[in-house]
Amino acid sequence: MKDDRKSALYLAITEAVMEEIKANQIEVVQEESLLRVPVSISARHVHLEKVHADILFGKEYEFQKHRDISQPGQYACVEQVTIVGPKSSIERVRIVAPLRRQTQVEVSRTDAIKLGIQPPVRHSGDVAGSAPITIIGPKGKIHLKEGCIIADRHIHMSPADANTFGVANHQKVQVEVDGEKAGVMGNVTIRVSERYALDMHIDTDDANAFAIKGTEYLTLIK
Template sequence: MIDKNALLEEITRLVVTELKEQNVTVSTKQQKSYVPVSISARHIHLQRDHLDALFGKGYQLTKHKDISQPGQWACNEKVTIQGPKGKIENVRVLSPLREATQVEVASSDARKLGLEPPVRSSGNLTGSAPITIIGPKGTIQLQEGCIIADRHIHMTPQDAMEFGVRDKQKVSVKVPGGKGGLMGEVTIRVRHNYALDMHIDTDDANAFGLSGNEQLQIIPD
């Protein structure tokens, strides 16, 4: 009489062995695929000397509230940004300070300002759009520094392993609902001190009917 349990175990062993020989990863854990989403309105990161120029020498930023990434927060301080065709007031400053000042806007903001900023990852400012920043104590004019932030997902190395993705990989994200669809060109960003979160701007949120805190599904490209 055939021992069905023993036969099943032997078949399973042979399949796993074959997959390993073909360098196929076998895991008993289900791969993760859903991430929370946050909506980033227009904002600015400042370098030290620009903070001094806008708010006064030695000025210290004050906290409004924490944001999703550890050690980062929205400040009470706000500035006005100006382009060739218009200006936008009450643009919030984020902390901590950066090595280079960076202004992040949505496409609709750029049209109001009369600018054509490129879609970039944070910190990639070479050749980005010029912009004027007006504070309570002074004004600065940047030759470059204004971008439209790319869609991206922050995660730790452990998260990346569990989601089966890697740093700088491009993925798509599935959005459910009446205005749902696929968001493409979403960049994976991996760092040990990140918290799992997807960031989109207000234009994307409005286009896909999102309000923030939804769980969206990663679809690797």
């Protein structure tokens, strides 16, 4: 009888311990998942204001969707342009719609070296004092005295996402990358808006440096 009671007691203890381990493992997995964000690779592209769209493609031209991108309402267009710097040019650069209040060209550092320009690392929309560049379309061309930037690393979040992650608009965080070329990316800007869907944006240079394909989930480090 004693042996039977001991066996039953050991079994009860083991089951209790296993339940506790299982519960803790589930909690840890959930906690880690809350800190992970999807990542997208943003290749060189152009945002156009209405007057420049008219010059490059013709009056009241309607852009055709190539594919949706991660942020609601935005899409890469079928239409492409050529961007020109002092040293060289790059063809087949996609337009991203819808139209904006100000024309902006986003390139990587590698692109900038090829073009012979020195664009600053900036938030999207912050083009004052940025690099000059020429854009050539099928109907005409424009020369921007400023407007070319290298986009900063950033994570789009809704207010609910920001609350979940415990971060604030414009806060700088780090993001950890796993895999064959693991590492940590610093100076990642949090951007919060009701219009945003959760997604981290990096350029092609960062993607190549960390061997990121754009299908991964990366870990946010506050």
